[in-house]
Each structure stands twice: as structure tokens, then as C-alpha cells.
Amino acid sequence: MFDMENNMDIRSSIRSRDLIKEDIPDALEVSREELGSDYLTENDFLGIINSDSAFCKAAIYKGRLAGFEMCRIFGPEQADGMLHLPDSPDKDHFLSKKKIGLFDSVAVRRDLQGLGIGTELESSCLREFTSRDVDIICAMAWKSVDGTINAKKVLERMGLTPHIEVPNYWNQMVDSPGGHDCPVCGRPCKCSAVLYYKDMK
């Protein structure tokens, strides 16, 4: 556990930078706790370091990872495999774009949530998407069975707006037999995803 200081001191000492190999054990711990035991693997993090089509930002507090955000960049030919959207005008909209930026996974340590770390990570990813000249940015936001969308405020702060909702979305995003081991509703996961996006051009 981190020593807890007052919130202002914590906020001012958070820094974000690219994830490095040494961050992976902490990133996996945060991911298991906040996104579920089967959602991301060590190879997911290893594969993103030095990738041209993906990046991962780490928020650092007192020299240790406090949260991470993984992002991907792809063309319309990969949109189906990445987003798993049902046929819809929103899907057609994505297929008309050349370069798509996806806020893929974000998680912050439970004891440091609500202090601006998610906003800092997302701002840092937005700057990177802008410098990489993407046409659209999007996220499939986890909407819990109780109706909560944890990332709603952070995404809306970045200018993204909600579109279609896809029920039982997360089971198809993991390899686990029996479906996704959700930290809120267990296995199989009964939560949905809401597509958020913003056209950049």
C-alpha cells in the first residue's frame, strides 16, 4: 500500500510516461483487480512496448505504477476484430475512417481512484493520438450490471460522446471458457459496453 498523503499532494506528484517492462507486475496487479483476473496478460503489456500500432501510458506515484492506459491505432480493415460492433450506422461510420484510435483499457489502483489519475492518463493518450494524426478516437466503455460507467466522466472530458450499447460484450473479449471473470458480476459477465467516440477531422 502507498502511504496516503492529502489529495492535493498526491495529485501534484503524479507523472505519466510510457509503460516500461519494470512496470508490468504492478500493471498486472491493477488490471486483475479492476478489470478482472482474465482480462490482460503479461504478453499484452510486453507486446505493446515498442509497438508502432499501440502504446501504453503509465501514471507513476512515488516511483510506482498507480494506473495505466493501453491504446491502439488501426485501419478500417481491423475495426471488426478490434471493436466487435454490431451492424449499425455507427459501425459504418468507423468503416469510413482511415485511422482509428482506440482507448482500449484503463485502470487506476483502487486506493488512488478519484484523484485525477484517469483524467491525466487519458489526456496524455489524447495528445499522442493527436500527434499520430488519427481521424477518430473511440472507447468501448464498461457499463456495469448496476448501470455505472466508471469511465464516463473521463471520456466526456476528452470530448467523446456515447452511442450504441452492446449487451454481454466482455465475454467475447477474453479466451476464458465460460466467459469473462468480471470483478463486479463474476463469470460469465453480464455487463455491457457503450461505444464512445469523437471525430478528430
Ligand SMILES: CC(C)(COP(=O)(O)OP(=O)(O)OC[C@H]1O[C@@H](n2cnc3c(N)ncnc32)[C@H](O)[C@@H]1OP(=O)(O)O)[C@@H](O)C(=O)NCCC(=O)NCCS
Ligand atoms: C475509470 C477509472 C480509470 C477513472 O480513473 P480515476 O483516476 O478514478 O479518474 P479521475 O480521478 O480522473 O476521475 C474522473 C471523474 O470520474 C468520476 N468517477 C470515477 N469512477 C467513477 C464511478 N465508479 N462512478 C461515477 N463516477 C466515477 C470521478 O468521481 C471523477 O469525477 P470528478 O473529477 O468530478 O471528481 C478508474 O475509476 C478505474 O480504474 N475504474 C475501474 C476500472 C474501469 O472501470 N476502467 C474503465 C473500463 S472502460
